[in-house]
Amino acid sequence: MIEKAVEEIKSAGVEISTNMEDRIAYCKDYNPLHLPKLLKKEFPALPHAAAFPKTTEEVSKVLQVANAYGVPVYVFGGGSGVIDAATPYEGGIAVSTLGLDFVEIDEENMLVRAGAGVVGGRLEKILNHRGFTLRHSPQSLYCSTVGGWVATAASGQFSTGYGNIENLLISLTAVLPDGEVVVERATPRRAGPDLKRIFVGSEGLLGVVTEAVMKIFPLPEEFLTLSVEYEGIGDAVRDAKALMQLKPALMRIFDDEESLRYFDSESFTLIAVFEGKGASARLEEAKKVVSGEVVDGRAEKWLEKRFDVSDISRIVPLGFIFDTIEVACFWRDAEKVYTEVLKAIRGVEGTVTASAHASHFYESGLCFYFTFAGLPADIESYYEEVWRKAVETSLRNGGNLTHHHGVGRLRKRWLSAEIGGYYPLLRDLKSILDRRNILNRGVML
Amino acid sequence: MINPKVISRILANTDLKTKMRLAKVVPKLGKADEVTRCMLCPNMCLHVCPVFDAERRLTVSPSVKARLAYLGETDDAIYHCLPCDACKNACPMDISVNDNLRAFRGGELALKAIEKFEKSIKVQTEEREGRILYFPGCRTFESDLFDTTVEVLEKLGVDFALTNVDCCGMPYYELGLIDKFKEKIAKLRQAASRYEGVISNCPHCVHVMRENGIKAAHILAVLKPVKIGGDVSYHDPCILARKLDVVKEPRKLLAEMGFEVHEPVFSGKDTHCCGYGGVYRYVAPDMAEKVAERRRKHFDYEIVTACPSCKMALKGKDIIELMADVL
Ligand SMILES: Cc1cc2nc3c(=O)[nH]c(=O)nc-3n(C[C@H](O)[C@H](O)[C@H](O)COP(=O)(O)OP(=O)(O)OC[C@H]3O[C@@H](n4cnc5c(N)ncnc54)[C@H](O)[C@@H]3O)c2cc1C
Ligand code: SF4
Ligand code: SF4
Numbered sequence: 001m002i003e004k005a006v007e008e009i010k011s012a013g014v015e016i017s018t019n020m021e022d023r024i025a026y027c028k029d030y031n032p033l034h035l036p037k038l039l040k041k042e043f044p045a046l047p048h049a050a051a052f053p054k055t056t057e058e059v060s061k062v063l064q065v066a067n068a069y070g071v072p073v074y075v076f077g078g079g080s081g082v083i084d085a086a087t088p089y090e091g092g093i094a095v096s097t098l099g100l101d102f103v104e105i106d107e108e109n110m111l112v113r114a115g116a117g118v119v120g121g122r123l124e125k126i127l128n129h130r131g132f133t134l135r136h137s138p139q140s141l142y143c144s145t146v147g148g149w150v151a152t153a154a155s156g157q158f159s160t161g162y163g164n165i166e167n168l169l170i171s172l173t174a175v176l177p178d179g180e181v182v183v184e185r186a187t188p189r190r191a192g193p194d195l196k197r198i199f200v201g202s203e204g205l206l207g208v209v210t211e212a213v214m215k216i217f218p219l220p221e222e223f224l225t226l227s228v229e230y231e232g233i234g235d236a237v238r239d240a241k242a243l244m245q246l247k248p249a250l251m252r253i254f255d256d257e258e259s260l261r262y263f264d265s266e267s268f269t270l271i272a273v274f275e276g277k278g279a280s281a282r283l284e285e286a287k288k289v290v291s292g293e294v295v296d297g298r299a300e301k302w303l304e305k306r307f308d309v310s311d312i313s314r315i316v317p318l319g320f321i322f323d324t325i326e327v328a329c330f331w332r333d334a335e336k337v338y339t340e341v342l343k344a345i346r347g348v349e350g351t352v353t354a355s356a357h358a359s360h361f362y363e364s365g366l367c368f369y370f371t372f373a374g375l376p377a378d379i380e381s382y383y384e385e386v387w388r389k390a391v392e393t394s395l396r397n398g399g400n401l402t403h404h405h406g407v408g409r410l411r412k413r414w415l416s417a418e419i420g421g422y423y424p425l426l427r428d429l430k431s432i433l434d435r436r437n438i439l440n441r442g443v444m445l
Numbered sequence: 446m447i448n449p450k451v452i453s454r455i456l457a458n459t460d461l462k463t464k465m466r467l468a469k470v471v472p473k474l475g476k477a478d479e480v481t482r483c484m485l486c487p488n489m490c491l492h493v494c495p496v497f498d499a500e501r502r503l504t505v506s507p508s509v510k511a512r513l514a515y516l517g518e519t520d521d522a523i524y525h526c527l528p529c530d531a532c533k534n535a536c537p538m539d540i541s542v543n544d545n546l547r548a549f550r551g552g553e554l555a556l557k558a559i560e561k562f563e564k565s566i567k568v569q570t571e572e573r574e575g576r577i578l579y580f581p582g583c584r585t586f587e588s589d590l591f592d593t594t595v596e597v598l599e600k601l602g603v604d605f606a607l608t609n610v611d612c613c614g615m616p617y618y619e620l621g622l623i624d625k626f627k628e629k630i631a632k633l634r635q636a637a638s639r640y641e642g643v644i645s646n647c648p649h650c651v652h653v654m655r656e657n658g659i660k661a662a663h664i665l666a667v668l669k670p671v672k673i674g675g676d677v678s679y680h681d682p683c684i685l686a687r688k689l690d691v692v693k694e695p696r697k698l699l700a701e702m703g704f705e706v707h708e709p710v711f712s713g714k715d716t717h718c719c720g721y722g723g724v725y726r727y728v729a730p731d732m733a734e735k736v737a738e739r740r741r742k743h744f745d746y747e748i749v750t751a752c753p754s755c756k757m758a759l760k761g762k763d764i765i766e767l768m769a770d771v772l
Binding site for chain 2: 039142309353
């Protein structure tokens with residue numbers, strides 16, 4: 001079957017490879033459990049082929065053929081997803097969106113139309129050169145794609161001021177699992193239910209996003225920072241809530257352990273960025289509002305290091321396993337979620353470090369981002385236990401399942417607890433759109 | 446390296462068995478080799494890699510090339526690399542993917558590529574005496590810059606020599622054909638030893654010479670401004686900007702020549718390879734052209750550069766040619 005499908009895709013003029021090197025390139029996403037396997041020279045999975053369509057029509061062709069033969073298809077952008085989603089456990093075809101890589105800037109309407117495979121860092125650089133910014137800046141900006149952002153409902157470091165990817169989206173083009181192309185007219189607002197939203201956070205389950213039109217912003221002339229220190233998480237969170245009135249573009253709270261790592265200080269640290277028109281007045285007001293002590297330079301220190309994840313490369317070869325768990329909660333539950341989830345992670349034998357920062361803020365609440373590293377006797381059972389305890393503690397204390405990394409295979413057992421009555425609706429949608437269940441089989445549901 | 450306060454927190458919070466495991470592994474911290482560390486990275490320099498940008502497959506992305514080398518899959522993708530070091534420039538661990546992959550090359554593809562290279566070079570050798578050696582490098586001939594350069598050097602009164610050594614050995618080096626490279630560089634070293642130093646149009650040659658103990662400078666070092674004027678976009682050759690640290694000099698020279706110098710996206714140390722660097726042209730010629738085509742789109746004015754390969758790839762002008770027009 002797969003051989004026939006590959007032949008047919010090839011003869012339709014779509015680039016597809018069964019070369020071992022291409023297959024290895026698409027053997028995993030960036031879920032941390034894959035890394036110890038690679039170190040042992042084992043493949044987490046292996047697709048039979050990797051396809052590289054260059055247009056929406058070519059994506060459609062791949063899906064039509066895969067459907068005809070019932071071949072599983074796994075969608076790949078940059079492969080930076082961390083939730084074990086696109087990993088091709090059943091072989092099949094890994095479809096790369098990287099060939100969809102055009103960028104068209106519409107300065108008049110402050111929009112950019114980009115192919116799903118455009119890599120974030122490059123897009124931002126091109127926009128900056130023209131005096132614009134997308135202000136969508138996930139830590140994976142340099143290695144993730146536009147389509148990946150939509151599919152995972154990604155959130156960037158400036159989301160507090162500019163919103164998450166769903167707030168930046170104007171319109172989408174996608175290919176449904178049977179090959180049908182759906183396009184909508186781009187307008188500032190639309191009639192009827194906003195159905196493109198079914199692709200936001202659907203992790204390749206319901207279709208392949210092939211292009212997106214997104215908002216862009218002028219590069220702000222003013223960029224001002226604030227750093228404040230506190231004795232505990234409670235005061236920092238209360239100040240963050242008050243600061244939301246002053247519209248910071250970026251805000252973070254680092255706990256004592258992370259403050260120590262970034263700033264060599266054992267207090268809790270809040271940093272904020274105010275930018276654009278009126279930024280200096282808002283900063284001055286912010287300094288009056290906060291109850292903690294204003295300190296120098298911490299925001300700058302973090303900004304400089306914000307894309308540095310090299311610790312992963314240093315500790316994994318020693319036998320460590322690490323990961324991050326991000327959950328959203330209302331203000332009311334913030335202290336409880338922070339304290340209890342950390343306690344749960346620290347309580348698992350093998351944990352070496354566990355810490356957290358709050359990374360994204362809303363009028364109604366915030367996201368806590370927990371980071372842990374363990375050196376356990378058995379990596380897989382340790383990892384499983386940390387995840388189980390952390391997620392269950394979060395759900396019990398008012399936190400949710402995920403803020404922006406998504407569900408994948410890692411968190412799917414808790415999805416129905418999170419979305420309740422929408423879970424059967426999602427299942428129905430999947431079975432209507434993808435009758436042969438070819439697309440990202442095993443992800444989320 | 447690790448903050449002592451972090452260590453005491455770890456000790457306070459960690460169970461005994463884990464502490465014992467920690468004691469065993471801590472001495473190994475930071476000792477993993479660069480290929481391993483790069484393979485474990487989520488590709489944090491993907492956005493700047495010109496080969497990935499042209500080929501559009503993760504297979505030739507920086508971290509995946511390291512993965513393939515680590516796994517012993519060394520037939521093809523590990524050769525798809527320009528020695529541009531855009532990765533190193535962006536890497537928090539200062540890792541050059543290309544430097545690391547060289548040790549894994551030298552296979553069948555290397556032999557095919559070097560054959561293509563050898564067939565393609567046409568160098569004209571001339572002899573002449575002088576204080577410093579002018580070593581054009583093969584690409585100066587390929588890009589028709591040799592006669593122009595000789596003319597400009599003469600008009601500027603530079604006392605230069607020419608010798609009949611034709612190759613710095615860079616292609617052999619990049620393809621992992623190290624014995625042959627050593628032969629080539631030894632010959633050049635021998636020739637260069639008779640002069641005060643060497644100048645070359647080619648940043649590659651200058652870099653290889655410097656790395657191998659030959660006193661060498663890019664030809665920009667001996668040029669003097671002549672008044673022209675106009676608007677140009679300057680393309681930083683990646684080796685010149687990143688490996689030879691020559692970023693301000695060409696801009697200063699162009700400004701003194703009366704030019705308004707415009708910056709493209711990706712400039713200075715953050716420049717973007719033109720596609721003709723190293724031996725990628727002999728490994729994947731279509732893709733090298735694609736890198737060039739994409740890079741050309743970054744400019745708003747006539748492209749001016751200071752490297753024979755970049756000049757060819759970008760269909761631009763070398764600063765030497767601008768001078769020759771008016772001298
Ligand atoms: C170091 C690091 C830092 C990170 N920081 C952040 C962060 O700050 N914020 C954040 O939100 N995330 C972050 N992530 C997670 C990850 O980068 C995001 O989820 C990102 O959006 C994934 O994009 P990608 O192109 O790499 O997608 P992939 O990993 O290739 O795919 C992710 C999922 O989306 C699907 N998919 C990909 N492209 C498409 C498409 N075009 N159509 C349909 N489905 C598709 C895949 O099948 C898969 O299920 C981080 C990851 C790493 C490794
Ligand atoms: S060169 Fe550095 S940034 Fe690039 S993939 Fe390797 S480790 Fe990551
Ligand atoms: S040296 Fe250049 S081409 Fe090679 S991996 Fe690094 S950035 Fe890519």
